[in-house]
Amino acid sequence: MSKFARIALIAGLGAMTAACGGGGLLNRDRPDEFAVQRQAPLVVPPDFNLVPPQPxxxxxxxxxxxxxxxxxxxxxxxxxxxxxxxxxxxxGAAAPGIRSAVGDPGTATVAKGSVTRDIIAAPEGDGASAAAVIPG
Incomplete structure (x- = not known):
């Protein structure tokens, strides 16, 4: 056996037995599974004083x-x-009612082009199948 193989074997055995140690640097505080207490069951109050809503x-x-x-x-x-x-x-903060004026026909907008218009006008699908068409 070569010197490298011996060193690798010793290192491997040391790594495998490192988990067997019970003290030193490898000791961890673990929770005690027997220290768990049962919670009391929830109790429904006997009187709610609730009235059903009227139609x-x-x-x-x-x-x-x-x-x-x-x-x-x-x-x-x-x-x-x-x-x-x-x-x-x-x-130069926007006016408080700016959101109601955005949809106004008098509001100036930027033309986004035919691709954006086609995406917005596309029919809604069921989402089960999708297809892409690349023009050209």
Whole structure:
């Protein structure tokens, strides 16, 4: 046996037996599987005091989902500080109702070409099969 083969064999045996060690650098703290406690089962309260909704009655939620989300995350809409307002004025911020004016026929738009128009006008498929046609 060559010297390289002996060294490789010793290194391989050392690597295989390294997992057998119980102390030193290879010792890890493992969780105790017998220390787990059972949780008490959930109990349904005996009295809910809930009334079924009346047909046609408005939903009890207040506002839209977007306003409820903003309220839950940030505590509702906050007034802008004077520094923020002046910074937006100097930067040329868009008007507050810009989204409603985008679809206006008087709004100037950029022509994107026939390819974009063809993509937008393409019929909707079922998504099961796709095909690509490369002109030319």
């Amino acid at each position: 046609g009655a408005p939903r009890p939620s207040e506002g839209s989902a977007a306003s409820q989300t903003l309220e839950a995350l940030f505590g509702g809409p906050q007034a802008r500080s004077s520094v923020e307002t002046s910074m937006l004025e100097r930067a």
